[in-house]
Structure formats: C-alpha cells, structure tokens
Amino acid sequence: MRKSSGWGLAILLMAVGVGVVTFWAVRALKANGPHETMLDALPELGWVRQEFHLSDEQFAKVRDLHASYRPKCVEMCDRIQRSHEELERVSRDARSLSPELRDAIERHAAVHAECQEAMVEHLYQTAAVLDEEQGKRYLDAMLPYALDFSHSEPASLHDH
Structure with missing residues (x-):
C-alpha cells in the first residue's frame, strides 16, 4: 500500500472538518440578519441538492x-490528526x-x-432519506471516498 493512499481519506475528512469549523465560526460571529437563512441552508450541501x-x-x-x-466528524478529524x-x-x-511503533500503527x-x-453509517442514513435511485447514485458517489477504494484502482493510476 502506498503511503499516500491512507492520506486521501484523512485529507477528505480534514477538508470536511475545516468546512464544519468555518461554518460554525462564521455563524457564531455573525449578527442575526439576512445571511442567517443562507448559513442555515448549509451551502456545502448545495451540490447534493442539485x-x-x-x-x-x-x-x-x-x-x-x-x-x-x-460534531462527530470534527471529533474524528481531531483524533486522526x-x-x-x-x-x-x-x-x-x-x-x-x-x-511502541507497532502499538502506534495499531x-x-x-x-x-x-x-x-461512522462515515459509512452516516452515508447510509443519508441515502435512506432519498428515493431508491437517488440513494444508489449517492452511495455510488460517496462510498469510494469513505472506504478509500483507491487501493482497488489499476496500478497504473498509482504509478507502481
């Protein structure tokens, strides 16, 4: 397994975590006003809706x-880091x-x-609120990221 293959999931989780932290920081700092509606709509989910x-x-x-x-995602990102x-x-x-190294690896x-x-459970919960076709497409798109299927891609994609 390449060293970078495990980093893909960590990078994805950290990006989601940064988005979550940024969202809550902006929400905490802003005054109630017209922007509240946009923030409550969770703009990072716009692509899912569309x-x-x-x-x-x-x-x-x-x-x-x-x-x-x-909150679970942020906690997991912190623990992974x-x-x-x-x-x-x-x-x-x-x-x-x-x-000591063996224990750290474990x-x-x-x-x-x-x-x-946790992420896969969340994805299945999300897919369950969609209709059957939407749920299948959602899982087809998201599970490879959550499960880090990069290991199953042809070797030529990994340069080894």
Whole structure:
C-alpha cells in the first residue's frame, strides 16, 4: 500500500472538518440578519441538492443529518490528526518495528476504522432519506471516498 493512499481519506475528512469549523465560526460571529437563512441552508450541501434533484423535504432531512453528524466528524478529524502526529513521531524515533511503533500503527488503524465506520453509517442514513435511485447514485458517489477504494484502482493510476 502506498503511503499516500491512507492520506486521501484523512485529507477528505480534514477538508470536511475545516468546512464544519468555518461554518460554525462564521455563524457564531455573525449578527442575526439576512445571511442567517443562507448559513442555515448549509451551502456545502448545495451540490447534493442539485446533483440528486432533492425535494425540499429530502433536503431538510439531509441537512439535519449532516448537521447532527458534524460534531462527530470534527471529533474524528481531531483524533486522526493526533494519531498521525503520534505515528510520525514514533516512527521517526524508532530504528526498527519496536513494540511502541507497532502499538502506534495499531492505534492509528483503529482510529481510521472507527472514522470509516461512522462515515459509512452516516452515508447510509443519508441515502435512506432519498428515493431508491437517488440513494444508489449517492452511495455510488460517496462510498469510494469513505472506504478509500483507491487501493482497488489499476496500478497504473498509482504509478507502481
């Protein structure tokens, strides 16, 4: 497995986390006014509404699911970041596959697995509020990112 293959999911999660943190920071700093409606609409979900032609009712459910998942996503992004930092520190200090390095690798893998499970659960919950065709298309688009299917792509795409 290439070193960068695990980073794809981490980068995606960090990007979502940055978006979430930015959203809440802007919301906390702004005064009540005409912008509140736009912020409450969660602009980062606009592509979902447009791509899958969601009704207002479907979008409201997706928006609510997304808003309730955000704190978990932020928490997982923080844990992944700390896990990456620990793994990098331990691996730099090690001269072999020491018990400490092995433990750091296992903790790192466990955090990634927990994150993937939470994200996949969220994706299935979201797909469940869509009609069958929309849900299938949504899962087809999103599961590869959540499960990091980059490992199953042809080797030529990875230059190895």
